[in-house]
Amino acid sequence: MLKKVFGSAVFGVEATTVTVEVNVDSGIGYHLVGLPDNAIKESNFRIAAALQNNGYKIPGKKIIINMSPADLRKEGSAYDLTLAMGILSASKQIVAEHLEDFLIMGELSLDGSLQPIKGALPIAIKAREEGYKGFILPIQNVKEAAIVDGLEVYGVENIKQVINYFDKGEALEQTIIDTRKEFEKNLEFPEFDFSDVKGQESIKRCMEIAAAGGHNIILIGPPGAGKTMLAKRLPSILPPMTLHEALETTKIHSVVGRVKDSGLMAQRPFRSPHHTISDVALVGGGAYPQPGEISLSHNGVLFLDELPEFKRGVLEVMRQPLEDREVTISRAKFTVTYPSSFMLVASMNPSPSGYFNDPDAPVTSSPAEMQRYLSKISGPLLDRIDIHIEVTPVPFEKLSEERKGESSVDIRKRVTEARQIQTKRFESYENVHYNAQMSTKQIRVYCKLEEASKQLLKTAMERLNLSARAYDRILKVARTIADLEHSPNIKGNHISEAIQYRSLDRDGWLG
Template structure:
């Protein structure tokens, strides 16, 4: 008897429905075809033991299982439940009516219990789009799938529940989640607040500008000056995620298996801080079976690279294209996947190997050491960072002051208002939502300079030997400074403030 059941495979951040055809016929043998990987080939041992422990069995006949389309590689243990239900239905151990109306996924334990799987959200979206009645999956993943409307999400703990469901001896209610209520109730839950930061008013100003325009920023200062503390608080001043951004971000984390069992929809912008020993593939994504890297996990959020010169140069250079295109494409011989990577890059570094230049009390860093240290970061990468901020140690009087700084929620209000101005400005433009995303064409239109502004930026470019890309960055930052003031016209003082945020372009930094 031939039975068709349905599963799904993840490619990039999208899903593709896999038809699993199970045919039980006279003869002997177990044949699994359709480019399965080792985890799928081993599924017959898990399935056989689980069914035997529950009073069922794999029939002693010729079993042929085809995973279509047969020319696409399938991977992972999440097809265990799909194949098991196909075998039971084809051997008539359970009723097969209605089994093709559901998409079925789950990893089996030897006692028949189900373990969670990855990529549930994109699979649920694809199931809904292709007209499936419901999605049967492990209970641990049910809340994540329930984000998708117009789809019955059946969360089960073991295969016995699935058997009883199709035998119509047990009714399992589909899970419903009030997404809007859950989403809006958690929008402002942050563990860190700018009120905790003493002093550093000039740095907070720069971070506010960066958040308002989505600009990349690097913090340069000695150890203990508060670079990491400030970076951790950036998500608390960024605009809240929209529902669309939350779904897109959740998809990526779902594919990577980074969502917890209790979470369904990401409600705050991600903050990723990889260690400086990270590899190229771990940062940008890839592998034999491509997975999203840290830059994609930081999509719609913040990627913080602490001690930037300590990262391998090859790792930093692979970020150059994603920083410009806001997506990363990974190509293999038989397929290509694209992951979104529109993140705000926040980096930090010491000003010298000793960490204390130019106030090094022992003068422990030679000029050659300084040059070698700074040259670990290439000029093209620095060009792609809009704001370079020097962070000085906090004076004792500021540290011991009882008065707290301005709260993140107050800064966030100004950032949100500036983003509203930008949203209105770019509403007719595709894929441009804030100033950091502007192309050269938009710079000519929205960043027009008066004569005084032109003279000022010309002088800066000649003195600092700035590149064309640095010129564009200055204009983008100046546009954001003007937006924070709700000023549609760029003034010379906007340009002047933007120029002062190019510390690494000045003489003496060695780049």
């Protein structure tokens, strides 16, 4: 008897429906075809034990299972439940009239219990698109899949529940989540707050500008100056995620199995990979491509601490994603694209010893050593970072102050207001939402300068020998500073402040 059951394969952040055709006929043998990987080929042992332990069995007949489309590579153990239900139905051990109305996924343990799967959210979205009645999956992933409305989502703990649902009509509990209510409930502030930071007012101002315009920023300073402390607090002043951004972000994290019980992600991601990371782990890829750190930080912050310690090749692969805000992984048979619109926050010491050329420092480095250390980061990468700022150590008087600084809540209000101005400005553009995303053409439209401001920028360009990309970056930052002041036009003071934030472009920065 031939029976069809439906599962799904995830490529990139999109799902493709897989039709599992099970044919049980006279003869002997178990044949699984349709480009399965080793995890799927081994599934017959897990399925045999799970069925045996729940009062069923794999029939001693000729079983042919085809996973269609047959030229599409299938991977992972999430097809165990799909195959098992197909075998039971095709061998007439159960009656499952409505099996084809559901998409079924889950990894089986030997006792029949189910283990979580990856990619539940994109699979649920695809199931709704293709008109399936429901989606049956492990209970650990049920909140994640239930985000999708218009689809019945059933979380199960054991294969016995699924068998009884189809064969005996026993009800399964449907999980229903009010996505918007759940999302708004989780819009709380992160644990780190800017009120904990003593002094560093100019750096806080930089962080506010970076957050308001979505600009990349690099902090340069000696050990203990507060670079990491400031970077960790940046997500607390970013505007709350929209529902669309939350769904996009959850989708990526779902593909790598990082969502599970939490459902919809309401907090912007903050990723801080170690400097020993490989280029594949950073941008994504591998034999079976997976999102990298830059995609996992989509709509959030990617923090690279001690930037010169990262391998040069690893940093260079970020150039294109920083410009395009997506990364494309190409293989011989397929290509996948992951979104990667993130804010890059980097920190670094100015020299191997960690200190500026300061005679009072415990260990000093010569200007030549500092230059050699800084040259580990290429000019093209620095060009793509809008704001360069020096972080100096906080004096004792500031550290011992009892008074708390301005809180993240207050800063976030100003940032959100500035973002709202930008959202309105770019509402006619599909992929532009804030100033850092502006193209050269949009810069010419929205960053027009008065004659005095043009002259000021011209002088800075000539004196600092800035590139055309740095010119664009200065205009974008100046536009954000104007937005924070609710100014419709960019003025001279906005341009001069933006020029200040190009420390690494200045001649004689090393003293």
